[in-house]
């Protein structure tokens with residue numbers, strides 16, 4: 001049985017008349033890396049805020065660790081970064097982390113370990129103000145890891161970073177996940193979710209459009225692009241085929257046919273020819289994750 005870390009049940013948040021999160025349900029199982037993927041303003045931060053008890057829920061509920069403890073205790077097992085990192089500029093990274101330990105009443109014994117995880121051990125004595133944006137973000141991750149959380153929650157972890165900084169953060173997140181920490185991150189970047197996450201919840205305007213494995217999101221049967229000399233009878237012929245989900249006209253004589261099961265271009269060509277349709281163009285393609293994401297969010 002997978003161990004459930006967090007379950008959202010019809011979670012809803014309204015700000016006045018506008019609904020930021022609407023009837024959102026999904027579960028987070030131990031050991032996976034989840035991405036909440038959606039465009040700006042789709043309700044990702046609001047969702048994280050609710051489960052972290054910093055935003056009041058309008059309706060619905062959430063349950064940490066299968067309701068085995070109250071939210072206050074549960075959140076002690078959660079590491080989260082939902083705002084931009086805030087540390088004392090004149091203090092070293094290490095001293096900043098020591099202070100976090102004092103405030104949160106956690107043992108200082110983990111400091112070296114977390115600095116190593118985020119690759120800041122050699123810069124631990126430097127003042128925070130000398131850090132690059134990427135290093136600041138890595139220190140924030142280190143800080144969130146101090147209490148050995150069961151789950152690490154990150155809101156747009158690579159926002160504002162340069163390509164090298166983005167790569168470093170992504171590698172560190174993968175390393176943390178590899179060591180067994182469950183991860184939940186919010187991102188508007190499809191490639192980020194594709195690169196880091198095992199599972200994805202796609203949301204738009206606060207509503208869930210898809211939840212499942214990232215690799216299964218990519219498992220569509222693809223589509224065939226075909227042209228025939230005379231379109232007229234061809235579309236009514238397509239209408240009768242059970243392996244076709246739908247089709248659309250992309251150019252005057254070119255049709256894009258979405259498949260609902262595995263069907264090869266060769267088989268399709270043969271069938272068309274037998275029915276008297278000579279194809280002048282035929283190609284089978286698979287939709288990229290990006291195309292599917294755009295289709296979902298459009």
Ligand SMILES: Nc1ncnc2c1ncn2[C@@H]1O[C@H](COP(=O)(O)OP(=O)(O)OP(=O)(O)O)[C@@H](O)[C@H]1O
Nearest residue numbers: 015019020038039040041042043044045046047188
């Ligand atoms: N305190 C608030 N008062 C009123 N409206 C709010 C408040 N916080 C968020 N919203 C609205 O709720 C919706 C969802 O915002 P949210 O920040 O959760 O989205 P997001 O997906 O995290 O986007 P972004 O990546 O831009 O932060 C938006 O329309 C936003 O304007």
